[in-house]
Amino acid sequence: DVKVTQSSRYLVKRTGEKVFLECVQDMDHENMFWYRQDPGLGLRLIYFSYDVKMKEKGDIPEGYSVSREKKERFSLILESASTNQTSMYLCASSLYRVYEQYFGPGTRLTVT
C-alpha cells in the first residue's frame, strides 16, 4: 500500500512565522503535490514537483515555496505566515504521467 505521511496533523502558528510542512511518501513516486482545501473552494494546487529539485507552480503559489531535495520528501514553506493561510494542507504523490494520486492525512494549519 502507498503511504503518504505528513509531519503534523494540527499546527498553530503566529502571523509572520516561517512554517515548514513536511511530506514523505514510501512508494518511489516521481510526482508530488501540495494542495490546500477550503470550504466552498475545493482542492487548489499550490505546487507540483515531478522530480528531485524540479518544481512547477500550481494555481495559488503566492506566499508559498517548496523544496524537494530527495525523491521521497516534499516540503511546503510559508515564508511569513498570514491569517489567510489558515487552511487544511494536503500532500499527494503519484507515478510519473499517471493520474491516480495518493494523499496524506492532511495538516490543519491555524495562523493567529
Next chain:
Amino acid sequence: TQLLEQSPQFLSIQEGENLTVYCNSSSVFSSLQWYRQEPGEGPVLLVTVVTGGEVKKLKRLTFQFGDARKDSSLHITAAQPGDTGLYLCAGGPPSNTGKLIFGQGTTLQVKP
C-alpha cells in the same frame, strides 16, 4: 481552462435510499478518478475510469464514464451511514501532465 462541475453540492438522505452524483465538463479527459474524504482525513482513491462508456462497480457503488469522456457519475445503492463523506471527482487532461482537475465535491450525509 478545464473545469469539472459536480452536482449536487450537498445531499442528505436516509439510510437505504439510492443516490447519484454527477461530474460534468465541456472538456475531454483521458481518465476520471473518484475519491472519498472523511472529515479530518485526506481523500482516498475509490476508482479510475479510462474508457468512454466504462462502468465499474465497487460493492454498492457504481461508477460510469461518459461515452465522450467528458462526464462521469457515481451511483450508490442502499446508502449506509458509513457512506457519509465528501466525494470528489478528478479528471486527468489528455496532455498527461500528471496534474488533476478536481470538482468542488459533493458532501453526502446518510442518516440512520
